[in-house]
Amino acid sequence: MPSEVNQNTQNMLSARQLFCERDDRVLFDSLDFDLAEGEVLQVQGGNGSGKTTLLRIICGLHDSFEGAISWYGDPIEKQRELFYSSLLYMGHRVGVNKILSPLENLRWSCSMHGSTTPTQIESALAQLGLRGYENSPCHMLSAGQQQRVSLARLLISPAKLWVLDEPFTTLDAHGVKDLENLLANHVDNGGSVLVTTHHKLNVSSGIHYLKLDDVGHD
Amino acid sequence: MTESETEIIMGERGISTFEAFRATLKRDLLVAFKGRNELLNPLMFFFIVVSLFPIGITPDREVLTEIAVGVLWVSALLASLLSLDNLYRSDYEDGSLELLLLSPHSLYFMTLAKILSHWLVSGLPLVLLSPLLGYMLALPTEAYWTMIVTLLLGTPILSLLGSIGVALTVSLGSRGLILAMIILPMSVPILIAGTLAVGSVMDGNPVGGHIAIMGAMLAVAASLAPLASAAALRISVN
Numbered sequence: 001m002p003s004e005v006n007q008n009t010q011n012m013l014s015a016r017q018l019f020c021e022r023d024d025r026v027l028f029d030s031l032d033f034d035l036a037e038g039e040v041l042q043v044q045g046g047n048g049s050g051k052t053t054l055l056r057i058i059c060g061l062h063d064s065f066e067g068a069i070s071w072y073g074d075p076i077e078k079q080r081e082l083f084y085s086s087l088l089y090m091g092h093r094v095g096v097n098k099i100l101s102p103l104e105n106l107r108w109s110c111s112m113h114g115s116t117t118p119t120q121i122e123s124a125l126a127q128l129g130l131r132g133y134e135n136s137p138c139h140m141l142s143a144g145q146q147q148r149v150s151l152a153r154l155l156i157s158p159a160k161l162w163v164l165d166e167p168f169t170t171l172d173a174h175g176v177k178d179l180e181n182l183l184a185n186h187v188d189n190g191g192s193v194l195v196t197t198h199h200k201l202n203v204s205s206g207i208h209y210l211k212l213d214d215v216g217h218d
Numbered sequence: 219m220t221e222s223e224t225e226i227i228m229g230e231r232g233i234s235t236f237e238a239f240r241a242t243l244k245r246d247l248l249v250a251f252k253g254r255n256e257l258l259n260p261l262m263f264f265f266i267v268v269s270l271f272p273i274g275i276t277p278d279r280e281v282l283t284e285i286a287v288g289v290l291w292v293s294a295l296l297a298s299l300l301s302l303d304n305l306y307r308s309d310y311e312d313g314s315l316e317l318l319l320l321s322p323h324s325l326y327f328m329t330l331a332k333i334l335s336h337w338l339v340s341g342l343p344l345v346l347l348s349p350l351l352g353y354m355l356a357l358p359t360e361a362y363w364t365m366i367v368t369l370l371l372g373t374p375i376l377s378l379l380g381s382i383g384v385a386l387t388v389s390l391g392s393r394g395l396i397l398a399m400i401i402l403p404m405s406v407p408i409l410i411a412g413t414l415a416v417g418s419v420m421d422g423n424p425v426g427g428h429i430a431i432m433g434a435m436l437a438v439a440a441s442l443a444p445l446a447s448a449a450a451l452r453i454s455v456n
Contacts, residue, residue: 059320061455085322093313097245099252104245109314111241112321115233137252 011036011073012161012192013058018067020053027053031067033210035192037160040183040203043196045212051196052092054212055165058194059089085113088159090167094150098139102130102149105138110156124155128178144170154182160191168199238323239331246335250304260301260340261347267293268351279356286355287365287416291409294344294369295376299398301340302380305332306451310388316455325448333374333381333444341373364419364429368412371432378436378443379404385450408435 011034018031027050035041043051056062058069060080069076071083096105102125103118110116125134128148138146147170154162162183168176180202183193187206201207250257271289272282309315318328348369349362357365383400387393415428 061316061319063452063456081322084320087320089316089320091313091316093311093316095313095317097249097308097312097314099249099308100245104248108241108245109317111233112238112317112323115237 012071013194014070014073015058016068016070018054018057018065018069020050020057020065022050022053028212031210031212033208035161035194035208037190037192038187039206039208040187040193040195040201041208041210042201043194043210043212044198045196049212051212052165055089055163055194055196056091059087059163060084061089086160087163088113088153088157088161089163089165090150090153091165094147096138096146096149099137101135101137102141102152103134105149106152106156109153113157113159116156120156121152124152125149127155128152129174142170144172144175147171148175151179151182154186162186162191162193162195164193164195164197166196166198168197235323235327238321239327242318242328242331243335246332247338249308250335250339256301256304257339260297261343263300264293264297264344264347265351267296269354272354282356283358283420286352286357287361287413287420289355290348290351290357290365290369291372291412294348294373295402295405295409297344298340298373298376298380299401301336302377302384302397302401303393304340305336305377305381305384306388307384310454315388315451319451319455325451326444329381329385329447329451330440330444333377333447336381337374337377341377345369345373358420361416361420364425365416367429368415368432371429371436372408372412375408375432375436375439376405378439381447382443382450385447385454387454388451389454408432411435 013035015031015033019029020027031054033041043054045051053062057065060076060083071079076083095109096102100108103121106121106124107116107118110121122134125131128151130145130148130152133141133145138149141149147167151167167179171179176199183195183201184203186193187203195201268289271285275281275285306315309318319325321328345366348365352362352365380401383397383404386400387397390396411428411432415425415432418428419425
């Protein structure tokens with residue numbers, strides 16, 4: 001355990017002494033960070049520095065690591081369901097089924113976190129520039145549009161913590177701006193964001209950086 | 219009307235596990251019906267394999283009667299194996315599986331929903347088609363009901379066991395035969411119980427015991443297989 005344990009209850013998510021090794025290569029060692037309500041933590045690092053692995057560890061998708069992760073002060077593994085009901089994760093694979101339409105995809109993925117109405121989904125899609133595509137199968141949409149379908153979850157979900165892995169990759173300039181606005185809104189409403197991106201985030205307040213490059217390589 | 223009703227009932231945004239179960243079931247059925255080719259594959263396979271036997275062995279009714287049950291069961295097993303990959307693979311590839319794993323609901327019920335949907339689109343049609351194929355194989359009239367009941371109990375077990383195998387292998391690049399090697403040995407008891415039941419009714423013996431054993435197998439599989447699948451899925455996404 002580290003000597004100074006942060007007792008501040010505002011800390012939504014904290015990680016202590018995280019260690020992860022992959023194929024005999026240390027990705028990170030004694031990694032500590034805190035994320036409070038209304039903050040953005042941008043994870044930075046080169047390709048292969050373990051950004052995605054870190055995000056997956058936080059979400060509980062990857063379990064070969066050492067260290068402690070806590071959610072509002074309590075160990076995360078003791079309150080998975082509570083944590084998951086406040087978590088929205090978007091990975092490299094955006095979670096959009098190619099056969100289903102955006103509307104059908106969102107109806108399912110959002111229903112996991114709470115009840116939604118078709119009107120809510122339609123307005124979220126419209127807000128992300130997908131009006132008119134609600135009912136076309138997703139394999140007809142471009143990669144960027146599929147990403148937008150997945151981003152529509154941000155507008156609908158009540159989750160307080162967003163974990164976004166490279167959310168800007170396939171978006172056009174307009175999409176980048178939309179997403180930045182979404183992030184800013186979320187933070188203003190007391191939500192938190194854990195994000196990996198090479199993009200320079202244009203969010204006014206509460207942005208912190210976590211650099212992975214210098215952690216692992218000794 | 220119904221939409222606004224649900225909105226009123228669901229004052230708070232949280233939904234029950236049952237609702238999530240229903241949403242997942244509905245989604246998977248929708249995916250299955252929208253990809254119609256995949257839906258018909260196991261059924262066509264079942265039909266073709268069974269109809270090859272009279273051609274390949276002999277059209278002699280007595281011989282066919284003898285092998286009918288075995289042929290039907292083995293073909294059902296292979297057809298179910300053929301359709302299993304749909305269970306989690308596309309979800310794994312497009313990332314929906316991660317969303318499922320990160321849902322606040324018990325993964326047990328979510329996998330159960332997916333398995334139920336898989337059985338409804340691949341197992342149940344086989345059961346419905348089986349009387350026709352039984353007729354083709356000169357199955358004696360008294361054996362029809364037993365065959366339908368045992369298939370009705372047995373095909374869900376095949377989906378349940380298959381789910382464990384697919385969950386274990388979903389992240390492997392080249393699965394090839396490994397899925398069959400995991401699932402087929404586990405399916406042998408069902409094959410034995412199913413063929414024994416139909417065989418004993420053809421010999422004029424009571425079948426209650428065989429059917430009870432299959433029922434018990436189904437109960438055990440339904441309670442344990444989703445648990446094993448859920449654990450296997452967590453390992454697979456690692």
